[in-house]
Structure formats: structure tokens, C-alpha cells
Amino acid sequence: MPIPHLPPPLWRESRVPLETAALLRDPIFRGEGVKGAGGQPVLLMPGFLAGDDSLGFMTKWLRRTGHQTRSAGMRANIDCSGRAVARLMERTEELAERHGRRVVLIGQSRGGTFARVMAVRRPDLISGIITLGSPLTSTFDIHPLVKMHVRTVGALGTLGAKGLFSLGCLHGDCCEGFRDELQAPFPEDVGFLSIYSKSDGVVRWRACLDDAADHIEVNASHIGMAVNPGVYRAIATGLERFRREERGRAAAGVTPPLRTARAA
Numbered sequence: 001m002p003i004p005h006l007p008p009p010l011w012r013e014s015r016v017p018l019e020t021a022a023l024l025r026d027p028i029f030r031g032e033g034v035k036g037a038g039g040q041p042v043l044l045m046p047g048f049l050a051g052d053d054s055l056g057f058m059t060k061w062l063r064r065t066g067h068q069t070r071s072a073g074m075r076a077n078i079d080c081s082g083r084a085v086a087r088l089m090e091r092t093e094e095l096a097e098r099h100g101r102r103v104v105l106i107g108q109s110r111g112g113t114f115a116r117v118m119a120v121r122r123p124d125l126i127s128g129i130i131t132l133g134s135p136l137t138s139t140f141d142i143h144p145l146v147k148m149h150v151r152t153v154g155a156l157g158t159l160g161a162k163g164l165f166s167l168g169c170l171h172g173d174c175c176e177g178f179r180d181e182l183q184a185p186f187p188e189d190v191g192f193l194s195i196y197s198k199s200d201g202v203v204r205w206r207a208c209l210d211d212a213a214d215h216i217e218v219n220a221s222h223i224g225m226a227v228n229p230g231v232y233r234a235i236a237t238g239l240e241r242f243r244r245e246e247r248g249r250a251a252a253g254v255t256p257p258l259r260t261a262r263a264a
Contacts, residue, residue, distance in 0.1 A: 007143050007144055007204075008142070008143045008200055008201050008202055008203060008204050008205075008222075009199065009201050010143050010145060010201040010202065011201065012199050012200075012201040012221055013201040013202065013221045013222060013223055013224070014221075015220075015221045015224055016221055016223050016224040016227065019220065019221065019224035019227050019228045019229075020057070020224070020227040022228075022229055023057065023227045023228065023229045023232065026229040026232075028061075028229050028232045028233055028236070029057075029061055029229065029232065030064075031061070031064045031065045034065045034236045035236075035240055036065065036066040037062075037065055037066035037067045037239060037243065038066055038243070039066065039067070039068050039099060040066070040067050040068070040101075040104060040239060040242075040243055041067070041068045041069075041070070041095045041096065041098075041099045041101065041102075041103045041104065042062055042067045042068070042069050042070070042103065042104045042105075042106055042239075043069075043070050043071075043072065043088070043091060043092055043095055043103055043104070043105050043106070044058065044059060044062075044069060044070070044071055044072060044106050044107075044111075045072040045074075045077070045088065045105065045106070045107040045108070045111030045112075045114050045115060046072060046074055046077050046108055046109075046110075046111050047077060047107075047108040047109030047110050047111055047132075047133075047222075047223075048077055048078070048109055048110040048146070048149075048150065049076055049077065049078060049149065049153075050074075050076065050077055050108070050109075051074050051075045051076050051077070052071040052072060052073065052074055052075075054108070054223075054226055055071070055106075055108065055226055057226065057227050058106070058226055058227075058232070058235075059071070061232060065236070067239070068095070068099055070091060070094075070095050072088060072091070072111070073087065073091065077110055077111060078153050078163065078164050078165065079163055079164065079165060080157075080164075080165045080166070080169045080174060080175065081113075081114070081117075081165065081169060081175045081178045082169070082174065082175050082177065082178050084114060085114050085117055085118060085121075085178060088114060088118060089118060089121065089122060089125075092105070092118065092122070092125050092126065093122075093125055096125045096258055097258065100258070101127070101246070101258075102124070102125055102126055102127035102246065102258070103125060103126055103127065104126070104127055104128050104129070104130065104239060104242055105118060105119065105126060105128075105129040105130070106129075106130045106132070106235065107129065107130075107131055107132065107134060108131075108132040108133065108134070108225060108226055109132065109133050109134055109135070109202070109203065109222065110134070111131075111132075111134070112129070112130075112131030112132060112133070112134025112136065112194075113131075113134055113135065113136060113139065113182055115129040115130075115131060115134075116129060116131065116134075116136060116181075116182055116186070116192075116210070117178055117181040117182050119186065119187060119190045119192070120181045120182075120184045120185075120186065120187065121181060122259075123187035123189060123190045124258060124259050125258065125259075126190055127190065127191060127242050127245070127246050128190055128191025128192065128193070128238065128239075128241075128242035128245075129190065129191070129192055129193070130193045130194075130195065130235055130238045130239075131192075131193070131194045131195065131208070131210075131213070132195050132225040132226070132231065133195070133196060133197060133200050133202070133203050133208060133220075133222045133225050134194065134203070134208055135203045135204075135207040135208065136182070136194065136207065136208060136209075136210040136213070137206075137207050137208075137209065137210055138204075138207045139179075139182070139207075141203065141204040141206070141207035142202055142203050142204070142207075143201065143202050143203075146202050150170070151167075151170075153165060154166055154167040154169065154170050155167065157169070185212070186210075186212035186213075189249070189254075191238070191241060191242045191245060192210070192212055192213040192214065193213060193214050193215075193216065193234070193238040193241075194208050194209065194210055194213035194214070194215050194216075195208075195215075195216050195217075195218055195225065195231055195234050195235070196208035196209065196215060196216075196217060196218070197217065197218050197219060197220040197221070197222070197225070198217065199219060199220070199221065200220070200221065200222045201221055201222050202222035202223070203222055214238075216234040216237070216238075218230040218231050218234055
């Protein structure tokens with residue numbers, strides 16, 4: 001008998017308060033055992049329906065460990081993918097220009113799909129991306145209840161509500177380029193780490209396994225990836241690897257030049 005294609009276990013999202021409490025007790029949150037980042041620039045992007053505040057603990061931790069961070073400037077991640085990525089590319093370019101080096105993108109869920117597209121579009125600005133529970137190979141391989149919320153937002157956007165994606169963004173010509181870039185070959189000189197959980201209650205974990213990425217499995221809820229100590233350890237590992245690879249490229253003289261507006 002074939003195994004039924006069951007939806008992700010949404011009830012497991014109730015673990016988020018426990019994950020937060022565990023993080024605040026964990027030495028990783030104090031930066032213990034984390035190598036100093038030396039000002040490594042990082043742009044953080046939240047998931048669907050979430051805003052910058054959802055990554056507040058992570059932002060504080062990154063700054064504590066020597067990173068230069070910038071938020072996505074989102075109250076809620078519900079805008080058209082094309083418009084959102086265009087604004088995020090501007091922020092990434094400004095961050096790279098300010099610090100004179102390529103930027104790391106950290107994106108949770110939908111924010112991770114943005115990160116992949118941005119790396120394909122402008123690898124000269126991005127040293128690596130870290131995705132947290134992001135449906136990279138199948139955007140709608142998500143819990144039916146969350147899919148219903150996606151379609152509700154899309155319907156409101158189609159009716160003219162400002163700042164919301166439309167149904168055309170999901171399936172029509174509006175974001176066709178975004179969808180193509182999400183599946184495009186990934187640049188070889190950009191690091192790619194996908195962090196996933198088999199107990200993710202929102203995204204089916206297999207959708208996180210992009211062939212171009214290195215994968216780290218954690219025991220976390222979907223929303224809780226923003227506050228899970230195991231996720232923070234995986235992120236620290238990825239960030240250190242990206243720094244090491246950038247140093248290697250610089251030593252070999254193969255670091256791609258930054259193509260910013262000012263440089264142009």
C-alpha cells in the first residue's frame with residue numbers, strides 16, 4: 001500500500017515558546033564558541049506574513065558575534081515577489097558598498113526563496129545564502145491551511161489592496177522571471193546552505209533540499225527556526241565557511257568585483 005502524502009504536522013509549531021526559552025539559556029546565544037565575524041555583512045529576510053521583528057533575536061545574536069546586519073524593511077512579507085526582490089537588491093547593494101565586501105543573505109521560509117533569486121541575479125554582491133525552512137524546489141509544498149492564507153492574500157491583492165501580491169504573481173506573467181530564477185542554475189562562487197527540519201509544521205521538508213545547496217537537518221519547528229539554538233549553530237557554521245571561502249578567493253585573486261551604482 002503506498003504511503004499517503006500527508007501534510008506537514010502543523011501542531012508541532014506549538015514548540016516555538018519552548019525553543020525560545022531554550023535559546024535564551026543556551027551559550028550559543030551569548031556567542032560562546034562562535035568565531036568573531038569581523039564585520040561580515042548580513043541581510044535578514046523574514047517569512048510569509050512575518051516582518052523584521054520575527055528575526056529580532058537573530059539580529060541581536062549576529063551583532064553580538066561581530067556581524068553588520070540590515071533588516072529587509074518589511075512589516076509583513078506579503079508583497080509581490082518581483083517588487084520585494086527589487087527593493088531587497090537595493091538594500092544588498094547599499095550594504096555591500098558600505099562595507100566593501102559581498103553580503104550574506106539569511107532568509108526564513110519565503111525570505112529564503114528571495115535569497116536564492118537574488119544570488120542568481122547578482123552573485124557579485126552576495127558571498128553566500130542561508131535558507132531556513134524554505135520551499136526551494138516546490139514553492140507550494142506547504143500545509144493546506146498556510147496555502148489557504150497565501151491564496152487569500154493573493155485574492156485581496158488581485159482586488160486592488162496595496163502592498164499585497166496578486167494571484168497573477170503566484171501563477172501569471174507578473175513574477176514569471178522570479179519563478180524562472182528560483183529554478184535557475186546557482187552561481188558556483190556563492191555559498192548555499194539550506195537548513196531544514198523533518199518536523200517542520202508548515203513546509204514539507206523535502207522541498208528544502210535544493211540540489212545546489214549543502215543541507216543541515218535540525219530539530220525545529222518552522223516558525224521556531226528564528227529562535228532555535230540548533231539553527232543558530234548551523235548558521236554560525238555556514239557563516240564561518242562563507243568567510244573562509246571569501247578569504248580563499250581573495251588570496252587567489254578571484255574575488256568578483258562589486259558592481260555597485262557608485263562604482264558604475
